[in-house]
Amino acid sequence: MKTIYILIALCLSWTLNRSIAQDKRPNIVLILVDDLGFSDIAPYGGTDFHTPNLTELAKQGTRFQEFYNNSICAPTRATLLTGQYAHRAGMGYFNVNLGLPAYQGFLNHESLTLAEVLKGAGYSTIISGKWHVGDDYDQWPAQRGFERSFNFVGGASNFYEINGPENPTVPLYRNNKPFYLQRGRYLTDEITDQAIGFLREQEQDKKPFFLYLAFNAPHWPLQAPEEETQKYKGVYRQGWDSLRVKRYENAVQSGVFPKGQPISTKDSSVQEWNKLTYDEQQYWQRRQQVFAAMVDRVDQSIGKVRKTLKELKKDKNTIIIFLSDNGAQGGDRNRIYTSRNTETVGLPGSYDMQNSNWSQTGNSPLRSYKDNPYEGGIGAPFIVWFPKEVKANVVKKGTGHLIDIAPTLYDFAQAKYPSKEGNLPINPLPGISLRALLHTDKNQVERPTPLFWERAGNKAVRYGKWKLVSLFKEGNKPQLYNIDADRGENNNVADQYPEIVEDLEARYKLWAKENGVVDYKLLKINSQFR
Structure with missing residues (x-):
């Protein structure tokens, strides 16, 4: 019986302490x-x-x-x-x-x-x-x-x-x-x-x-x-x-x-x-x-x-x-x-x-x-x-x-x-x-992984200093920017770094597959929404 009382007391103590700890958590x-x-x-x-x-x-x-x-x-x-x-x-x-x-x-x-x-x-x-x-x-x-x-x-x-x-x-x-x-x-x-x-x-x-x-x-x-x-x-x-x-x-x-x-x-x-x-x-x-x-x-x-x-x-x-x-x-x-x-x-x-x-x-x-x-x-x-x-x-x-x-x-x-x-x-x-x-x-x-975007066929990938951008209205031709040196995105260096473009495009395709992203052309064909 004494053991039961001790267990109850311990449980009550744990619950009280947990409640006090919760009260100290920050509001948001x-x-x-x-x-x-x-x-x-x-x-x-x-x-x-x-x-x-x-x-x-x-x-x-x-x-x-x-x-x-x-x-x-x-x-x-x-x-x-x-x-x-x-x-x-x-x-x-x-x-x-x-x-x-x-x-x-x-x-x-x-x-x-x-x-x-x-x-x-x-x-x-x-x-x-x-x-x-x-x-x-x-x-x-x-x-x-x-x-x-x-x-x-x-x-x-x-x-x-x-x-x-x-x-x-x-x-x-x-x-x-x-x-x-x-x-x-x-x-x-x-x-x-x-x-x-x-x-x-x-x-x-x-x-x-x-x-x-x-x-x-x-x-x-x-x-x-x-x-x-x-x-x-x-x-x-x-x-x-x-x-x-x-x-x-x-x-x-x-x-x-x-x-x-x-x-x-x-x-x-x-x-x-x-x-x-x-x-x-x-x-x-x-x-x-x-x-x-x-x-x-x-x-x-x-x-x-x-x-x-x-x-x-x-x-x-x-x-x-x-x-x-x-x-x-x-x-x-x-x-x-x-x-x-x-x-x-x-x-x-x-x-x-x-x-x-x-x-x-x-x-x-x-x-x-x-x-x-x-x-x-x-x-x-x-x-x-x-x-x-x-x-x-x-x-x-x-x-x-x-x-x-x-x-x-x-x-x-x-x-x-x-x-x-x-x-x-x-x-x-x-x-x-x-x-x-x-x-x-x-x-x-x-x-360890890039950041990704897709909205209405417009795409982007950010990985380290590099950012890949492609626009639907431009046929998704890749653009590459070094954000660490050019956050204003004034200088497209895609032609200078084709291997970076290829790597980021491959990473995007994998992400798109994992997240259910489909070709926007298919959505436009099947949807009244633009």
């Missing part, structure tokens, strides 16, 4: 913004933006020069949420079903979400913002591990409600139930306040939390509170050509772009600022003012969340990660007017979007735009803040990827990633934990 705030260019915030060269909260996170945390996404919304979110390459997670193209497992348009169940794994490890799980990885009810956040959810389901949303509750312009859901955004209310503010409300609710759980804060800003439509827009009046009179170079100089000075490397070659399709008429310059200044206001409001929102963490006495034990889902959006001047516009750009009835002109500045010093495998499409700002462990005011080369975030967070959370769920085999994680890199003097990820 994962912040994703939408269509933000590499230098569209002050810590990455965009000092024309007022982003004091991100600046403070950067000064007290670590930034990467090289951190990669999947070039476009839904595939990026699929990888971020599962730690899998997008095709392996079922979203190799977008949130549309093309009839193949790698292109089914929603997250498969062999790929566990961050919320599912962290919930199983004893975390409270929260989402506030954009989802875009499954449209049907059984694919929504609450059905994929999030205990508290406020979100819109698709890829874009107005920032203001201009219809009534019976036919909302902004279809929102709170814990699976329809939610009406009050007229005059700005969606970024609602996303923020819902997140804060959930954090206060979560206090009663007595558990660490995981908050996925997925802003839709600064994705189109370009809409922002007028008081924010007016803060930037006159800031952009210098135009995109001068500001693009200034951003490059700032990025070099701050260390997020290597010294001695040139800026990417100017996009010849973008008209010179000085050749615009006075009225054209006024119009384009207004558009960039609105974009800056959207980013400004996100930064204010981050400040509100940080203030809440401090009030809850959780700020000192919370990891904050900030990144963008892809580079700034390109496009031509034909897209500046749409049939949906009923008001001046920035106001609730407007429906404008970014074009290549300002987006080339947004992605400076990198090449190209969103939905493209050049660095401007897949290179994101990346900030990690956790003063207890992450080095302060440090810039590392990094060379991280979305696939690394899940193993990093599971490392911090002491969360076991399963190989099976019942009889269902779970996809293994291809990424690497960044934890050691973040708290030591290591400068970049040491990974």
Whole structure:
């Protein structure tokens, strides 16, 4: 009998100690913004933006020069949420079903979400913002591990409600139930306040939390509170050509772009600022003012969340990660007017979007735009803040990827990633934990295998200093760049190093086969989607 009591006491002691240990695990705030260019915030060269909260996170945390996404919304979110390459997670193209497992348009169940794994490890799980990885009810956040959810389901949303509750312009859901955004209310503010409300609710759980804060800003439509827009009046009179170079100089000075490397070659399709008429310059200044206001409001929102963490006495034990889902959006001047516009750009009835002109500045010093495998499409700002462990005011080369975030967070959370769920085999994680890199003097990820991309027939491979790029519209003719010497991707050296090209192409074919990637020409033949 005495032995039984001793065993019970030991079990209770072990359970209590385990609970105490869990309580000491860090909280996690994962912040994703939408269509933000590499230098569209002050810590990455965009000092024309007022982003004091991100600046403070950067000064007290670590930034990467090289951190990669999947070039476009839904595939990026699929990888971020599962730690899998997008095709392996079922979203190799977008949130549309093309009839193949790698292109089914929603997250498969062999790929566990961050919320599912962290919930199983004893975390409270929260989402506030954009989802875009499954449209049907059984694919929504609450059905994929999030205990508290406020979100819109698709890829874009107005920032203001201009219809009534019976036919909302902004279809929102709170814990699976329809939610009406009050007229005059700005969606970024609602996303923020819902997140804060959930954090206060979560206090009663007595558990660490995981908050996925997925802003839709600064994705189109370009809409922002007028008081924010007016803060930037006159800031952009210098135009995109001068500001693009200034951003490059700032990025070099701050260390997020290597010294001695040139800026990417100017996009010849973008008209010179000085050749615009006075009225054209006024119009384009207004558009960039609105974009800056959207980013400004996100930064204010981050400040509100940080203030809440401090009030809850959780700020000192919370990891904050900030990144963008892809580079700034390109496009031509034909897209500046749409049939949906009923008001001046920035106001609730407007429906404008970014074009290549300002987006080339947004992605400076990198090449190209969103939905493209050049660095401007897949290179994101990346900030990690956790003063207890992450080095302060440090810039590392990094060379991280979305696939690394899940193993990093599971490392911090002491969360076991399963190989099976019942009889269902779970996809293994291809990424690497960044934890050691973040708290030591290591400068970049040491990974034995390359990084890969495929989206709508556009392909890329990054292995060491080499990057192979091939574009569908150009017949997938290989281009080769030495990123260590030429991150602006100005000098294609494929003809000089045919053996490197051949090696990377062979590695890509093997990866594509393992991940269910198919020839995009076949998808185009069998699909209405482009």
